[in-house]
Amino acid sequence: MTSPPSTSVGLVADPKAEMLAAIPKLRAFALSLCGRTAKADDLVQETLLRAWAKIDSFEPGSNMAAWLYTILRNEFYSEFRKRKWEVADTEGLYAARLTSPAVQESHMAFLEFRRAMAKLAPDHREALILVGASGMSYDEAAQICGCAVGTMKSRVNRARNRLQELLLSPARARAGQEYPDSGAVLDAERLP
């Protein structure tokens, strides 16, 4: 045998390799729905199991990450929906290890951003990650999320506006969330 059966219809030549390659994107999408927690990876695991069982419904040559994400989001909305988007409690510890003020400053901006993200509705966060970060078109994202293109555009716009509000008023973004002491100390240093 010299070449893989890449021309066969309805069969993916190497589903394992394709899924493996899609995992980083899939994890990033999972994070948009359930936050940076072990739950996101549990969701990815469940998705891989389900996807493997129905690999025959994957159209060879199409976007594996997008296909996996449709499975993941079904799973999320049927099983994980009630759970709150969580901010991992390791963030403060990580920040405490950063010593250079410049690095701290930019890391604090990053944490502030994540806190603002945590305040968004899941469908808004999802829209931002799919369109704003992963580079998907509005069309693709709308298809994956089962909504109209106009709805997707409006979600992205509203999410951006809300983020803007939250970033201009970080106290509101922080309200109602708990962070480890190390993070709180670094935050205090930024107050006027």
Place this chain on the structure above:
Amino acid sequence: MTLHMGPEMQDHIGRQLQAVYNEILEESVPERFIALLADLERRTTEKL
């Protein structure tokens, strides 16, 4: 860094979004997924 409404703020949001996303993309694939896929493949091959 002082942020105001407007294009500068939208750029900031764009960059931060990209940073959140890239941070995950750059992580190596957790061992559990590599093991899971290897296991699934092995079981499928055994069935053939």
